[in-house]
Amino acid sequence: MGEKLVEAMESHKMFTMNLFGLKIPVSDVIVSMWVVMAVMIIFAIILTRKLTSVPNKKQNVAETIVEFINNMVKDAIGPHHWKAFAPYLGTIMLFLIFANTISIFNVIPGEGFKLRPPTRNINVTVCMALMSICVVIYAGIRYKKFSGWLKSFIEPSPVMLPFNILEYFIKPTSLALRLFGNILGAFIVMELIYMALPIFAPAALSIYFDLFDGILQAYVFMLLSCLYIAEAVE
Amino acid sequence: MTGTGIIAIAAAIAVFTGVGAGVGIGLATGKAVEGIARQPEAAGDIRTVTLLGAALAEATAIYGLVVALVLIFLKM
Numbered sequence: 001m002g003e004k005l006v007e008a009m010e011s012h013k014m015f016t017m018n019l020f021g022l023k024i025p026v027s028d029v030i031v032s033m034w035v036v037m038a039v040m041i042i043f044a045i046i047l048t049r050k051l052t053s054v055p056n057k058k059q060n061v062a063e064t065i066v067e068f069i070n071n072m073v074k075d076a077i078g079p080h081h082w083k084a085f086a087p088y089l090g091t092i093m094l095f096l097i098f099a100n101t102i103s104i105f106n107v108i109p110g111e112g113f114k115l116r117p118p119t120r121n122i123n124v125t126v127c128m129a130l131m132s133i134c135v136v137i138y139a140g141i142r143y144k145k146f147s148g149w150l151k152s153f154i155e156p157s158p159v160m161l162p163f164n165i166l167e168y169f170i171k172p173t174s175l176a177l178r179l180f181g182n183i184l185g186a187f188i189v190m191e192l193i194y195m196a197l198p199i200f201a202p203a204a205l206s207i208y209f210d211l212f213d214g215i216l217q218a219y220v221f222m223l224l225s226c227l228y229i230a231e232a233v234e
Numbered sequence: 235m236t237g238t239g240i241i242a243i244a245a246a247i248a249v250f251t252g253v254g255a256g257v258g259i260g261l262a263t264g265k266a267v268e269g270i271a272r273q274p275e276a277a278g279d280i281r282t283v284t285l286l287g288a289a290l291a292e293a294t295a296i297y298g299l300v301v302a303l304v305l306i307f308l309k310m
Contacts, residue, residue: 006307075282174293181296184303220289223282 008191009184011121014113033118036098069093076226081143081233085226088135092128093222099124100183100214103190104206117214119183122176129176132225133168140232171228179221186213237309245305251298258291 011027018024047062055063069090074082099119106115118124140149153164186209193202266284270277 009307177300178289178293178296181299182292185296185299216285220285223286224289227286 004195005188005191008116009120009188028113028116029118029121029124031113032102032115033099033124035115036095036102036118040094040098065094066090072223073226076223077230077233081139084142085135085139085229089222089226089229092132092225093218096128096179096218096221097215100218101210103187104210117183117187119179120187122180125176125180125183126172128179128221129172132175132221132228133172135225136171136228136232137168139229143233175221175224179217182213182217186210241305241309245302248298248302248305252295255292255295258294259288262287262291 011029013025014028014031015026016023017026047058049058051059070082070086073086073089076082077085096119100117102115103117108114137149140152144152154161155164190202190206190209193205262284266280269280
């Protein structure tokens with residue numbers, strides 16, 4: 001049982017890609033991220049074709065999603081600077097929602113490639129947290145100018161300098177570890193349930209562990225990025 | 235002396251961080267329910283702040299889980 005669990009948690013090399021003489025190993029984590037990207041791109045193309053000023057059915061869905069994200073970002077960042085960050089935050093939230101809940105679409109029977117959440121790998125979450133902290137630094141430099149951003153390190157008093165520097169390391173660490181730990185924890189619990197009670201029980205528990213937890217963590221990641229940006233631009 | 239048993243006990247102790255997170259989230263949710271009962275029109279704001287507070291309180295439990303996983307899978 002332990003080996004099966006470890007096998008499910010680790011990433012496996014699927015094939016090697018040749019790129020300009022470099023041999024790049026491609027793992028199943030990357031392949032499942034490609035699946036998420038493909039689904040998102042197809043949805044985006046279908047939903048935004050033939051846009052009209054009087055919305056039809058498909059356009060209503062797209063407009064609801066965009067409105068929801070815009071309102072949330074506007075509430076958190078404020079009415080002046082929200083427009084520059086809404087696309088990034090919306091993309092990251094939709095990507096994480098799809099990525100965290102992808103295991104409920106794992107309908108291929110048998111061994112081999114399985115759709116498992118790519119965010120159970122710590123490299124993916126660290127990368128997303130680094131992206132967020134880069135946006136936070138960019139927001140600070142853009143809206144406070146470089147000198148104002150440097151000055152923000154010694155506010156409210158120069159004694160706080162080490163803590164303010166440390167903040168830029170703690171924020172991405174906590175973002176990455178929170179997402180990774182939550183998704184991996186829920187994933188392990190679901191794998192144990194699949195092993196112990198393969199009939200009926202996974203259907204009910206998957207609603208909490210896959211859907212609710214995945215969407216909540218995507219929302220929390222986006223909300224925390226929002227608050228960090230709001231703190232940087234004020 | 236076998237190291238495996240000691241590592242398993244260490245991982246179990248690391249998961250004790252969950253106690254703090256449970257108490258913290260319980261307190262936060264209790265206060266949020268009180269707030270919504272007293273002022274139902276502020277439910278939206280209270281929900282956002284509660285989710286955020288719960289996520290931050292939960293982080294300690296998640297660190298415990300990560301430490302336990304590192305102990306089990308990298309040291310055993």
